[in-house]
Amino acid sequence: MENYNDLSKNNLENPMNLTPEQKKNKQLAEHLFPEELLSIESIFERYPKRELPKDAMVTRIAPSPTGFMHIGGIYMALISERFARQTNGVYYLRIEDTDKKREIEGARKIITESLHEFGLDPDEGENIDGVERGIYGPYKQSERKDIYKSFIKHLVEMGRAYPCFCSEEEIETMRTMQEELKVRPGYYGIWAKYRDADEKNVEEMLKQNKSYVIRFKSLGNNTNTFIHNDIIKGPLELPENDLDVVIMKSDGLPTYHLAHVVDDHLMGTTHVLRGDEWVSSVSLHYELFKALDFERPEYGHIAPINKIDESGGKRKLSKRKDPEATVSFYEKNGYPEIAVIEYLTNLANSDFEDWRKSNPDKPYTEFQLSFKRLSASAGPLFDKIKLHDIAKEIIVKMRAEELYKKVLDWSLKYDPKFWGILREDPEYWIKVFSIERGGSKPRKDIAMWSEVKEAFPFFIKEKFIKPDWSNFISMLSYDEIKNIINQYNEVFSFDDPAEKWMEKIKQIAAILGFAPDTKRFKKNRDSYRGHVGEIAQIIRFAITGRTQTPDLYQIMQVLGEQECKKRLTLK
Numbered sequence: 147m148e149n150y151n152d153l154s155k156n157n158l159e160n161p162m163n164l165t166p167e168q169k170k171n172k173q174l175a176e177h178l179f180p181e182e183l184l185s186i187e188s189i190f191e192r193y194p195k196r197e198l199p200k201d202a203m204v205t206r207i208a209p210s211p212t213g214f215m216h217i218g219g220i221y222m223a224l225i226s227e228r229f230a231r232q233t234n235g236v237y238y239l240r241i242e243d244t245d246k247k248r249e250i251e252g253a254r255k256i257i258t259e260s261l262h263e264f265g266l267d268p269d270e271g272e273n274i275d276g277v278e279r280g281i282y283g284p285y286k287q288s289e290r291k292d293i294y295k296s297f298i299k300h301l302v303e304m305g306r307a308y309p310c311f312c313s314e315e316e317i318e319t320m321r322t323m324q325e326e327l328k329v330r331p332g333y334y335g336i337w338a339k340y341r342d343a344d345e346k347n348v349e350e351m352l353k354q355n356k357s358y359v360i361r362f363k364s365l366g367n368n369t370n371t372f373i374h375n376d377i378i379k380g381p382l383e384l385p386e387n388d389l390d391v392v393i394m395k396s397d398g399l400p401t402y403h404l405a406h407v408v409d410d411h412l413m414g415t416t417h418v419l420r421g422d423e424w425v426s427s428v429s430l431h432y433e434l435f436k437a438l439d440f441e442r443p444e445y446g447h448i449a450p451i452n453k454i455d456e457s458g459g460k461r462k463l464s465k466r467k468d469p470e471a472t473v474s475f476y477e478k479n480g481y482p483e484i485a486v487i488e489y490l491t492n493l494a495n496s497d498f499e500d501w502r503k504s505n506p507d508k509p510y511t512e513f514q515l516s517f518k519r520l521s522a523s524a525g526p527l528f529d530k531i532k533l534h535d536i537a538k539e540i541i542v543k544m545r546a547e548e549l550y551k552k553v554l555d556w557s558l559k560y561d562p563k564f565w566g567i568l569r570e571d572p573e574y575w576i577k578v579f580s581i582e583r584g585g586s587k588p589r590k591d592i593a594m595w596s597e598v599k600e601a602f603p604f605f606i607k608e609k610f611i612k613p614d615w616s617n618f619i620s621m622l623s624y625d626e627i628k629n630i631i632n633q634y635n636e637v638f639s640f641d642d643p644a645e646k647w648m649e650k651i652k653q654i655a656a657i658l659g660f661a662p663d664t665k666r667f668k669k670n671r672d673s674y675r676g677h678v679g680e681i682a683q684i685i686r687f688a689i690t691g692r693t694q695t696p697d698l699y700q701i702m703q704v705l706g707e708q709e710c711k712k713r714l715t716l717k
Contacts, residue, residue, distance in 0.1 A: 167305065168303075168305070170345060171302060171303050171304065171305045172303050174302055174308070174309075174345075174348070175299045175300075175302040175303045177349070177352055178299070178302060178309060178352075178360070179295055179298075179299040179302075183292060183295055183296045183299060184292055184293065184296045185296070186296060186297070186300055189293055189296060189297075189412070190412075193282055193412040193413070193414075195414060196236065196414040198234070198235060198236065199233070199234050199235075201233055202230075202233045202234050202235035202236070202416075203229050203230050203232075203233045203235040203416050203417045204230065204235050204236045204237075204238075204413070204414050204415050204416045204417070205226035205227070205229055205230045205235065205236075205237050205238075205415070205416070205417050205418075205419055206226060206237070206238045206239065206240050206410075206413070206415055206418075207219070207222055207223040207226050207227075207237075207238075207239055207240075207261075207266075207268070208239075208240040208241075208242045208406065209241065209242065209257050210241075210242045210243065210245060210248065210249075211241060211243050211249050211250060211253030211254045211256075211257060212248050212249065212250055212253060213250030213253050213256070214253075214256065214465065214472050214473070214474065215256055215257055215260040215472065215473040215474075216463075216465060216471055216472060216473070217451065217463065217470065217471055217472065217473055217475075217476070217486075217490075218421070218450055218451055218463065218471070219257075219260075219473075220260065220261075220264055220266070220473060220486070220487075220490065221448075221451060221490050221493065221494070222419065222420070222421070222448065223261060223264075223266045224264070224266060224487060224490050224491065224494070225419055225448065225494055225515065225520070226417075226419050227266050227268075228491075228511075228515040229417065229419070229515060230269075231511065232514060232515065235416070236269050236270060236414075237268055237269050238268050238269055238270035238271045238280060238282070238285065238413065239257075239258070239261065239268035239270070239271030239272060239285060240271060240285050240286075240287065240409060240413070241254055241257070241271070241272065241285060241286045241287065242287050242402060242405065242406070243286055243287055243288045244287045244288060244395075244399040244400055244401070244402070244405055246288075246397065246399070254272065254276075254286075255276070258272055258273060258274045258276070259274055260473045261274075262274040263477070263483050264483050264486065264487055265483065265484070265487065270282060270283075270285065271283070271285040272285060272286070282412065282413040282414065287399075287400075287405050287409065288399065290405075290408075290409070291398060291399060291400075293408065293412070294394070294399075294400040294404060294405055294408055295394075295398070297404070297408050297438060298360055298393060298394050298400070298404065300438075301362065301363075301393070301437065301438070302360070304437070305363065306362065306363050306365075306437050307360050307361065307362055307363055307393060308340060308341065308343070308360065308361060308363055309340065309348060309352070309358040309359070309360055309361075310333075310339070310340040310358060310359050310360070310361045310390075310392070311340060311348075311351050311356050311357070311358045312339055312340065313357075316339075317333075320333070320337055324337070330368070332389045333361065333389060333390050333391070334364070334368070334388045334389050334390060335388070338361075338390045340361070341361075341363060341390055357396045358396060359392045359394060359395055359396050360392070360393055360394040361390040361391060361392055361393065362390060362391055362392075362393045362403075362404070362430075362433075362434065362437070363390055364387050364388050364389055364390055364391075364430075364433060365433075366386035366387045366388045366429065366433055367386050367388060368385050368386060368387075368388040369385070370385065370386045371383050371384060371385050371386065372384060372386060372429075372432075374428050374429075374432070374445070376425075376445060376446060376447055377417065377444050377445065377446040377517050378419075378446040378447055378448060378517055378520055378521045379422070379425070379446075379447055379521060380521065382425065382428075384425075384428055384429050385429060386429055386433075387429035387430040387432070387433045389430065391403055391430060393434075403427065403430055403431065403434060404434065406418075406431075407431060407434045407435055407438065407440065408438075410443055411435070411438070411440040411441070415443045416443050416444065417443060417444045417445075417446060418443050418444070418445050418446070419446045419448060420445075420446075420447060420448065421447065421448060421450055422447040422448060422449055422450070423450075424447060425447050428445060431445075446517065446520075448520065449524050449525040449526070450462045450463070450525065451463050451493060451525075451526055451527075451528050452525045452526065452527050452528065453468060453470075453527060453528045454527065455467075460525065460527070463528055468528075470528060470530065478560060478596075479594045479595075479596050480553075480556045480560070480594040480595025480596040480597075481533070481537055481593070481594050481595075482537055482540050482541060482552070484510070484540055485533065485536050485537035485540045485541075485593075486533070487510065488502070488510050488536050488540070489532065489533045489536050489537075491510055491513065491515070492532075492536070493526035493528075494515060494519070494520055494526070495513075495515055495516060495519035495520060496519065496522070497519060498510075498513055501513050533593075534593040534594075535593075537592075537593040537594065538590040538591070538592065538593050539590070541590075541592050541593070542583070542588045542589070542590050544583075545583075546576045546577075546579040546580040546583055547576055549579045549583075550568070550572065550575055550576050550579050552595060553568065553579075553595050553598050554568050554569065556595035556596075557595070557599075560596070561596075561599065564599050567606055574605075574704070575605075577704045578602060578605050578704055581696045581697060581700045581701065581704065582696045582697050582700065589696050589697075591696070603691075604689070604690040604691055604692065604695070604701070604705075605701075605704070605705070607705070607709055610691070610713070611691070612691075612713065613687055613688065613690075613691035615627065615687075618684075618687050618693075620680070620683075620684070621675070621676065621680075622680075622684075626658075627684055628716055630654060630658070630681060630684050630685075631684065631685070631688055631714055631716055632716075633654050633657075634650070634651070634654060634685055634714065635711075635714050635715075637650045637653070637654075638650070638710070638711075638714065640702075640703075640706075640707035640710065644699045647699050648699070651678060651681055651682050651685065652678050654681055655677070655678040655680075655681045658675065658681070659674060659675045660674055660675055660676045660677055660678055660680060660681055661673075661674040661676070661677040661678065662677075662678050663677060663678060664677045664678075664679060682698065685698065685714075686698050688713055688714055688716075689701065689702060689705070689710060689713050689714070
């Protein structure tokens with residue numbers, strides 16, 4: 147591309163040096179922006195260059211407040227936050243709220259709360275309390291309107307922007323004609339109606355207060371290409387931009403294209419990490435940076451999280467089709483936030499899984515995220531089973547007291563009745579959560595807080611219903627089962643240690659012709675009716691109503707003597 151920024155600042159500031167074309171552009175700029183605006187020099191003084199270590203990255207997450215937080219937004223925030231932290235840089239939050247038609251009340255709070263919950267609070271920008279931190283604000287684009295206007299006015303003065311009075315109907319008619327002619331859609335070349343509009347015609351429409359937008363005047367040629375070195379995707383050959391895109395809407399607010407260029411420059415962003423749907427806009431953004439004579443940041447385009455749909459095809463996670471696309475899904479189901487973060491880290495860099503196995507007790511923040519590994523993650527697939535496995539590994543390491551607190555906090559919001567039960571006897575429930583916790587082979591049966599009540603319903607004493615033995619599958623008749631429970635009742639002692647408790651069950655098994663362990667039964671199947679586990683299973687079903695549970699002895703110790711005796715009494 148040629149050097150587009152060939153008009154010197156001195157020429158524009160000194161009327162004596164202006165060419166007729168420059169005078170015309172300056173007059174147009176004054177007409178479009180008659181109000182007193184900030185000078186470009188004063189803006190630069192207000193936003194000094196950041197003083198950071200040589201290789202420090204300044205990254206940002208820049209969501210729009212449209213009513214919900216996509217899990218992809220947390221994924222992007224995690225990647226941006228990690229690279230900033232790893233390089234002793236800065237990670238900030240910018241709210242891109244210039245599209246007022248799509249803005250939803252309370253959406254900013256959803257954004258800050260979501261980031262906070264997942265441990266991704268920004269260094270700068272709005273925090274969970276609604277307070278902005280940092281000297282490069284305001285961090286809400288709607289509050290930076292005057293800054294954008296100053297730069298848009300500057301582009302008009304340079305002859306790089308102009309007003310366009312096309313109505314929505316005219317734009318739609320243009321699109322229809324382009325489709326019929328099978329030509330590339332967009333506002334360019336012969337289709338750019340107001341690019342070289344007559345000066346007097348423009349002046350007359352402005353006098354009539356006709357609605358207008360301001361468009362960037364591109365000097366690119368779509369048949370020419372250039373190489374964009376994407377820090378994630380690698381070298382990409384792209385066509386030059388030749389579209390005269392809208393940079394200021396009729397409401398006076400900028401579009402994303404102009405706003406992000408101005409903000410990323412003033413806020414000192416070094417690395418723009420964003421979704422790969424923006425690759426097609428790189429050419430335009432390159433030209434805008436060059437037109438404004440701004441140093442361009444590095445761009446990295448990240449593949450979105452995908453899933454395999456019902457037809458077996460691969461597609462992006464969709465907020466309309468996939469509940470797991472929204473952050474609220476993980477909160478409502480009660481996934482530990484750190485489990486979601488570790489899962490997303492693994493999607494970004496697949497070697498995280500091996501790192502975690504080698505470093506089971508280290509915080510995930512010690513793992514070094516890499517662009518090289520990220521580039522290999524071409525559309526990572528969402529895998530709920532993998533997420534559950536990670537969540538189980540994290541939950542099993544929690545102390546019982548911590549687990550109790552997590553479940554209590556979750557149930558307060560999503561299961562108030564269960565919250566009341568948990569809150570009534572904390573000591574009892576901490577004992578429940580202590581069962582099979584710790585040791586070399588801890589039980590991994592919970593991935594979400596919503597699973598706790600279903601996993602342990604037999605601990606809710608007041609709601610326990612004696613089991614229906616018709617549902618119990620066994621080689622033994624009901625009379626034999628009844629006899630086994632009666633025999634166990636005769637020898638049951640709540641004070642027995644685990645070894646003696648098990649020995650009594652083995653004694654009952656021996657009387658009935660069952661092997662004392664599975665190993666002996668397998669060696670001599672013809673000598674036994676079964677093994678001791680089948681006898682213990684009957685006691686388990688009587689106590690819990692289930693055939694699969696954590697350690698039965700520990701369950702009975704937590705339930706207490708009276709409750710166990712009550713459940714061992716058959717009707």
